[in-house]
Amino acid sequence: xxxxxxxxxxxxxxQFGLMLFLLAAGLTLVFGIMDxxxxxxxxxxMIGAYLVATATxxxxxxxxxxxxxIAGCVLxxxxxxxxxxxxxxxxxxxxxxxxxxAILLMCNEAVRFIWGAQPxxxxxxxxxxGPVELMPGFSYPAxxxxxxxxxxxxxxxxxxxxxxxxLGMQLRAGASNRDxxxxxxxxxxxxxxxxxxxxxxxxxxxxxxLGPLLAVQVGMGESVLILAFVVxxxxxxxxxxxxxxxxxxxxxxxTAGRTLIPILFEQVMGADLASAAGPAVxxxxxxxxxxxxxxxxxxxxxxxxx
Amino acid sequence: MSDGPLLxxxxxxxxxxxxxxxxxxxxxxxxxxxxxVIGPNGAGKTTLIHQLSGTIPPDEGTIRLDGHDITxxxxxxxxxxxxxxxxxxxxxxAKLSVTDNIALAIQARDGVGFGFFTPARSERRRYDxxxxxxxxxxxxxxxxxxxAGLAHGExxxxxxxxxxxxxxxxxxxxxxxxxxxxxETERMVSLIAALKGERTILLVExxxxxxxxxxxxxxxxxxxxxxxxxxxxxxxxxxxxRRAYLGxxxxx
Amino acid sequence: xxxxxxxxxxxxxxxxxxxxxxxxxxxWQVGVPLLAALVMFxxxxxxxxxxxxxxxxxxxxxxxxxxxxxxxxxxxxxMVSFGHAAFLGVGAYTVAILMQAGLTSAVLSFPLAVLLSAxxxxxxxxxxxxxxxxxxxxxxxxxxxxxxxxxxxxxxYGGDDGLSLAGRSTLPGGLSLAGDTPFYFACLAxxxxxxxxxxxxxxxxxxxxxxAIRENETRMEAIGFPVFRLKLTAFVIAGALAGLAxxxxxxxxxxxxxxxxxxxxxxxxMIMVILGGVGYLWGGVVGALVFLVLEEILSHYTIHxxxxxxxxxxxxxxxxxxxxxxxxxxxxx
Numbered sequence: 001x002x003x004x005x006x007x008x009x010x011x012x013x014x015q016f017g018l019m020l021f022l023l024a025a026g027l028t029l030v031f032g033i034m035d036x037x038x039x040x041x042x043x044x045x046m047i048g049a050y051l052v053a054t055a056t057x058x059x060x061x062x063x064x065x066x067x068x069x070i071a072g073c074v075l076x077x078x079x080x081x082x083x084x085x086x087x088x089x090x091x092x093x094x095x096x097x098x099x100x101x102a103i104l105l106m107c108n109e110a111v112r113f114i115w116g117a118q119p120x121x122x123x124x125x126x127x128x129x130g131p132v133e134l135m136p137g138f139s140y141p142a143x144x145x146x147x148x149x150x151x152x153x154x155x156x157x158x159x160x161x162x163x164x165x166x167l168g169m170q171l172r173a174g175a176s177n178r179d180x181x182x183x184x185x186x187x188x189x190x191x192x193x194x195x196x197x198x199x200x201x202x203x204x205x206x207x208x209x210l211g212p213l214l215a216v217q218v219g220m221g222e223s224v225l226i227l228a229f230v231v232x233x234x235x236x237x238x239x240x241x242x243x244x245x246x247x248x249x250x251x252x253x254x255t256a257g258r259t260l261i262p263i264l265f266e267q268v269m270g271a272d273l274a275s276a277a278g279p280a281v282x283x284x285x286x287x288x289x290x291x292x293x294x295x296x297x298x299x300x301x302x303x304x305x306x
Numbered sequence: 307m308s309d310g311p312l313l314x315x316x317x318x319x320x321x322x323x324x325x326x327x328x329x330x331x332x333x334x335x336x337x338x339x340x341x342x343v344i345g346p347n348g349a350g351k352t353t354l355i356h357q358l359s360g361t362i363p364p365d366e367g368t369i370r371l372d373g374h375d376i377t378x379x380x381x382x383x384x385x386x387x388x389x390x391x392x393x394x395x396x397x398x399x400a401k402l403s404v405t406d407n408i409a410l411a412i413q414a415r416d417g418v419g420f421g422f423f424t425p426a427r428s429e430r431r432r433y434d435x436x437x438x439x440x441x442x443x444x445x446x447x448x449x450x451x452x453x454a455g456l457a458h459g460e461x462x463x464x465x466x467x468x469x470x471x472x473x474x475x476x477x478x479x480x481x482x483x484x485x486x487x488x489x490e491t492e493r494m495v496s497l498i499a500a501l502k503g504e505r506t507i508l509l510v511e512x513x514x515x516x517x518x519x520x521x522x523x524x525x526x527x528x529x530x531x532x533x534x535x536x537x538x539x540x541x542x543x544x545x546x547x548r549r550a551y552l553g554x555x556x557x558x
Numbered sequence: 559x560x561x562x563x564x565x566x567x568x569x570x571x572x573x574x575x576x577x578x579x580x581x582x583x584x585x586w587q588v589g590v591p592l593l594a595a596l597v598m599f600x601x602x603x604x605x606x607x608x609x610x611x612x613x614x615x616x617x618x619x620x621x622x623x624x625x626x627x628x629x630x631x632x633x634x635x636x637m638v639s640f641g642h643a644a645f646l647g648v649g650a651y652t653v654a655i656l657m658q659a660g661l662t663s664a665v666l667s668f669p670l671a672v673l674l675s676a677x678x679x680x681x682x683x684x685x686x687x688x689x690x691x692x693x694x695x696x697x698x699x700x701x702x703x704x705x706x707x708x709x710x711x712x713x714x715y716g717g718d719d720g721l722s723l724a725g726r727s728t729l730p731g732g733l734s735l736a737g738d739t740p741f742y743f744a745c746l747a748x749x750x751x752x753x754x755x756x757x758x759x760x761x762x763x764x765x766x767x768x769x770a771i772r773e774n775e776t777r778m779e780a781i782g783f784p785v786f787r788l789k790l791t792a793f794v795i796a797g798a799l800a801g802l803a804x805x806x807x808x809x810x811x812x813x814x815x816x817x818x819x820x821x822x823x824x825x826x827x828m829i830m831v832i833l834g835g836v837g838y839l840w841g842g843v844v845g846a847l848v849f850l851v852l853e854e855i856l857s858h859y860t861i862h863x864x865x866x867x868x869x870x871x872x873x874x875x876x877x878x879x880x881x882x883x884x885x886x887x888x889x890x891x
Contacts, residue, residue, distance in 0.1 A: 039825075087876060094638070098832040099875040101825065105868030113862050226699075226821055233696045280711030287700035295685070298693040359780065385782030397777045399770060401579050410770050413763055414782035421763040426580070429763075433575045450576065472781050 004138050009256040015144050017251020018151025022206040023224060024231040024243040025158060026199025032238020032304050033174040034192050036085070037093050039100040041203065041228065042221025043107035048073040048204025049216045050115055053122040062125035070204040077200030081193055089192070104221075112218050122211035147209050154205065155244055162240055167194070176238070176304050227254070230290050236300030245301060250286055257282040310373065312337040312506050313358075313389070313476055318367035320353055320530075327353040328364065329530035335476070335523070340502055342509045342517045345527035346550070351510045352394065354527065355480050358508070359391040360384045371476065385414065390474035392465045394481040394510075400454040404445050407453055407464055408436035411471035436471065443467040443497055459490035466497065476506045483513045495519060518542070526550070580766045582839040584757050596746055600739045612738045613810075618850050619745040620806045623752050625830040625842030627799035632828070633837035634760055635792045636772030640695045640824050641682070641702025645797040647709065647819035648675040649804025654721045654814040664727035664735070664805075671805040672798045678705070679797025683790045699821055709816035720815025727809055735809060745806055752799055757839060759795070768792050769837075833874060835883030844882050 027041050051072040056065025080103070088099045123129075124143040131139035162168035170191060173180070207220075214220065231250050235242025262278030269277070293301065311334035320328035327350045335341040345351055356362045358369060360381035369377045371387055379387065399407050412432050427433075440446055443463045448456065453464060462482055469477050479498070483491050495516050501507060502520075511517050517524065518538045525535040528550045534541060541547055577583065596615075603611045624646055631637040649671035656667045686697045715721045726735035735741045759765050767788055771778045779785045808814050817823070826849075834845025852870055856863035878885050 084872065091875075091879075094828075094832050094836060095875055095879070098829055099872060101829055102868040102871035102875065105864045105871070109862045109865035109868065113865070222822065229696065230700075233692060237692065276711050276713055280707045283707040283710075284704045287703045291685075291697050291700045294689055294693045294697050298689050298691075361780075380784075381779050382782050382784050385780070390782070391780060393777075393780075397774060397780075399773050399777070401773060402770075403578050405575070406578050406580065410766070410778070411781045413767065414778075423758045423762055425758070425761045426763045426766045427575065427577060427761065430575060468777070468781060 005259070006256075007138065008140065009259050010252060011140055011144065011148070013252030013255035014248065015147045015151070015251075016255050017248040018148060018155065019206045019210050020224070020227060020231055020251050021151065021244050021247035022154060022202040023228040024235070024247050025240055026202045027228050028232040028235065028237055028239065028243045029171065029195055030199055031232065033171060033195060034089060036089060037096045037100065038085075039097060039225065040080075040103040040107060041100075041199070042225030043104050044073060044077055044200045044203040044221075045207040045224060046111060046216075046218070046221040047076060047107060047207075048200070049122070049207030049211045049220065050111055050120060052204065052208030053120045053211055053216050054115075056122060062123075066205070066208045069208050070201050073204035073207075074197050074200045078193065078197050081196045085196070086192075108218050108221075117218065119215040119217035122208075122216050124212040143212065150205075150209060154202070158240055167191070171195070172304075227286070230286060232300075234290055234293050234300055236303040238304030239300070239302045242300055242302035242304075249289070253289060254282075254286050257285045261285070311335055312372055313508070314368075314370040315358070316368045316370070318354070318357060318369070319365045320350075320357060320362070321365055327530050328357065328367075330367070331527065331530065331532050332367075333525045333532050333535050335506060335508055337475070337506050338503045339522040340498060340507045340509055340520045341523045341525065342511060342521035343525050343527055344511065344514070344517055349527045350530040351527055352480065353530075355391060355478050355510060358478055359389065382414075385472050385474060388475040389478065390469045390472040390476075391478035392469040392480060392482060394484055396458075396461045396465050398453045398461060398464055398468065401452060403450050403452055404440055404456070404464060404467075405433055405436045405449045408439050408467050408471045409433055411468045412436055412439075412473075415471070415473045439467050439471045442500075443470070444493055459486050459493070462486060462490070462494065463497070466494075470501075470505075474505075476508065477501070478508045478510075480510050481512060482509070483511060483516060491516060580761075580769050582757065582760050584754075584839070593750060600742050604739065609738055612742050614850070614854060616738070616742045616745045616806075616810055618847055619742075619749040620803050620810060621827075621830065621846040621850065622843040623749050623806070624800055624803040625827055625834065625846045626753060626756055627796045627803065627842070628827050629831045629834075629836065629838075629842040630756060630759070630799070631792050631796045632831055633835075633841055634765065634772065635768045635789060636775075637687070637789060637793065638695050638828075639686075639698040639793070639796075640821065640828070641698035641700075641705075642796070642800055642827050643821075643823035644682075644702035644705040644819045645675040645679055645800035646804035646807060646823075647705060647814075647816070648678045649801030650808035650814040650818055651709065651715070651721075651804075652801070653727060653805045653808040654723050655715055657723050657725075657727070658715070658721065662725070662728045664729055667727055668802065668805045672801045675801025675804065676794050676798035678801075679794045680790070683793035683797070687786060687789050687793065699824070702819060702824055703821060706816050706819040706821075709819060716815070718816060720813055720817075723808060723812045723814070725812070727805075741809065745810075748802065748806065752802070753843065756799075760839065764788070764791070772837075829871070831881075833871065833881055835881030838881065838883035838887065841881060841883050848882060 023041070023045060027038065030036050030038055030041070048069055052065050052069030055068035055072070056062050059065055059068070084099070084103065088096050091099070128143040128146050130142055132142045132145055133139045162172060174191065227250060231246040232243055234249065235244070235246030258279070261282040262274055265274035265278045265281070313335040315334070316332050318328050318331045319326065331354060343351055343354065353362070357364045360379060364377065367377070368375055371389055374387065376384055376387055376389070399410065409432050412435055413426070416432070437446070437449055440449055443466055445460060445463055445467065448460060453461065456464060462484070466479065466482055469479070482498070483494050486494060491513065498507060498509065498520055509517070509521065521538060523535065524538055524541045525532050526541060526547050533550060534544045534547050599615060600612045603609065628639065628642045631639055652671040652674050653667045656670065661667065682698065682701045686694055686701065689697055710718050726741065729735060733740070735744055760769070767778070767783055771783070771785055771788060775785055807818070830845035830849050831842055832845070833849060834843065835841035852867055853863065856866045860866070874882060
């Protein structure tokens with residue numbers, strides 16, 4: 001276990017964590033302010049990735065593809081919100097689970113119908129395909145650095161939005177006390193629609209950016225969805241700040257853990273035991289972490305209310 | 307039953323960060339009496355009830371029921387030891403009938419609900435008893451009404467009925483007259499008066515008229531401290547009390 | 559039977575004691591014909607050359623048990639457990655592992671499966687039930703995921719690839735579960751018994767207390783019910799029943815794999831319960847039935863049956879506020 005390996009894993013974790021943050025930010029605001037459990041959030045991520053892939057292939061430009069893909073995903077999300085999701089706001093959480101699960105199924109199948117069951121190719125832009133030498137003897141892929149840069153930029157933009165703008169103030173108020181915010185005149189309908197659109201844009205951005213690294217395929221949303229829920233629960237529902245902290249923790253622990261724990265185990269116990277226990281512990285680590293956090297802080301690390 | 311007081315509270319302390327909500331509160335309640343606790347808003351009356359009922363643990367001090375130390379006892383165990391509370395903000399089973407609401411308290415009293423295969427509804431005796439308790443508080447004609455369908459005053463009666471049905475010797479009534487009109491208040495006063503002797507009542511109330519009519523002993527809680535305890539006449543005359551609270555009363 | 563709705567007493571002096579939201583009559587007028595039809599079913603299916611449907615029916619019955627066990631804690635107890643599939647997995651793996659060790663008797667493996675899943679539920683419940691709301695949902699999920707990854711890491715028992723069973727569990731006295739039809743009858747017998755047991759349970763003092771906890775947990779504690787103990791008991795019973803369903807699943811598929819315990823499987827069970835009607839006696843059964851039948855029918859017509867399944871579920875959510883059973887009984891839950 002070398003310092004370089006540690007550094008590399010930390011950067012990988014940072015990169016994954018920031019993308020998780022994009023997903024978690026939308027999810028936590030939707031859950032915290034609109035009180036909507038949205039299992040189809042992962043579907044927006046998937047649809048975003050597919051649209052970016054298609055647009056990139058059509059236009060030949062990753063940047064153009066990204067922009068078009070995000071726009072398309074937002075349009076889809078707004079249409080979804082106006083037709084179906086709006087009817088679920090007033091319902092109890094379990095009904096929302098059923099309803100958004102139904103949408104998840106429909107999205108998966110629709111994507112399979114349009115694009116087929118095989119994964120779709122999405123490559124990083126050529127200009128970013130090489131490595132960058134960060135330190136003597138340590139090179140890191142340029143694309144991953146770009147992801148980190150974009151992730152940090154978006155995080156900053158979100159914080160400015162939340163802390164400095166009127167909309168942000170309404171969102172914070174809504175997260176901490178929805179009924180009060182509504183009574184004070186926040187235009188709820190407009191806010192919800194904007195919020196949902198914003199969440200979709202973030203999902204699509206994450207999907208598009210992670211596309212070259214992970215496979216763009218049907219069902220890609222489900223695995224990140226569960227991680228996103230873990231993140232917002234650790235961070236505190238309704239809190240962007242919490243989503244960032246939670247996402248970074250989950251991203252780094254999960255990514256680094258997968259590589260480092262088996263190595264650590266191998267040094268401590270025999271190779272046989274390590275190869276069996278290592279991966280299991282690495283996978284479980286996130287959940288153990290969440291369970292511990294919840295046990296002592298049931299409302300997460302930075303609860304938005306109170 | 308021992309000769310001493312039924313409930314002895316000694317030097318109870320509860321702190322929330324920098325705030326001392328209960329500041330070495332001490333008083334004693336004798337069996338069969340109505341003992342009122344009064345005080346200005348924010349004096350810590352609800353916090354006191356929470357500690358007596360077992361909702362929150364005190365930081366220091368002891369609570370003894372009939373000589374037994376119940377300070378660390380869980381809420382549900384406390385009910386079986388003989389102390390039950392009613393709530394200031396009505397906390398009933400809204401979707402269930404009046405009978406069913408009260409029957410639950412009786413079921414709790416009769417022992418843990420571990421009968422797994424006998425239909426609960428077939429145990430008539432419990433529902434008959436529930437009906438009797440309902441009649442006692444004045445809800446005899448409303449047995450089949452859903453709790454949510456009751457008028458506010460009736461809900462407050464149900465609130466007390468549920469605590470009553472637990473069979474607890476000591477009832478902690480947290481502002482039972484909250485939100486009641488004059489007729490309803492009168493009914494509640496008669497109800498509590500009728501319980502005197504049979505049960506012991508610790509009554510937290512703002513309605514001074516009712517308090518002075520019902521209570522044999524009054525304790526005055528100000529900023530978490532009991533500043534005076536005694537019969538109504540003595541309390542009325544107490545200079546400290548007048549300054550701290552009854553003067554405050556005039557502003558209501 | 560006591561389970562029928564009690565009508566106001568014939569005697570004038572007895573106060574009326576009618577059934578309320580806490581009571582769930584079995585409606586024998588529906589139950590008995592249904593049971594008869596279910597008994598006839600395999601004979602009809604076999605005559606019409608539909609042996610496959612007997613196997614499907616077994617699967618529906620098994621999932622009805624699982625969904626009903628989840629409904630017990632989710633619907634009646636208000637505990638939204640997102641890790642229920644884990645207990646199915648524990649039960650299934652118990653049977654599979656014993657069989658691999660040469661112990662095939664159902665008389666040994668089934669009770670053991672139930673016992674071990676009950677133990678798992680006791681351990682998980684003891685910790686999870688200290689939390690509430692979203693925390694509870696996520697902690698139960700976390701524990702289930704832990705069990706999933708644990709199963710993946712057990713290379714001796716197939717790991718990620720799963721473990722095949724050499725055959726069905728064996729019964730004493732020469733009875734065999736080997737054919738589709740005998741196995742179906744075993745599933746029918748077990749599910750009928752489980753259903754009747756759950757019916758008695760929810761209508762008992764314990765069941766009333768559990769539902770009342772769902773309605774107002776604070777007041778229940780305040781009138782002297784040991785709420786944590788009651789919730790944990792319900793959680794363990796539900797886990798045990800799920801383990802039983804798991805034991806049957808292992809036999810049905812002759813195969814167990816860690817994916818049985820994934821969160822998506824827990825989600826599927828939840829969907830079935832919500833679809834059928836949370837807190838309704840028949841909710842789990844109806845949900846499992848409708849979900850699987852829809853899946854079966856739709857997949858015959860198109861590859862993209864999941865789309866139409868989703869559409870159907872969406873329609874139910876928008877039209878039936880509390881699941882399918884709520885369309886039949888407008889009783890406020």
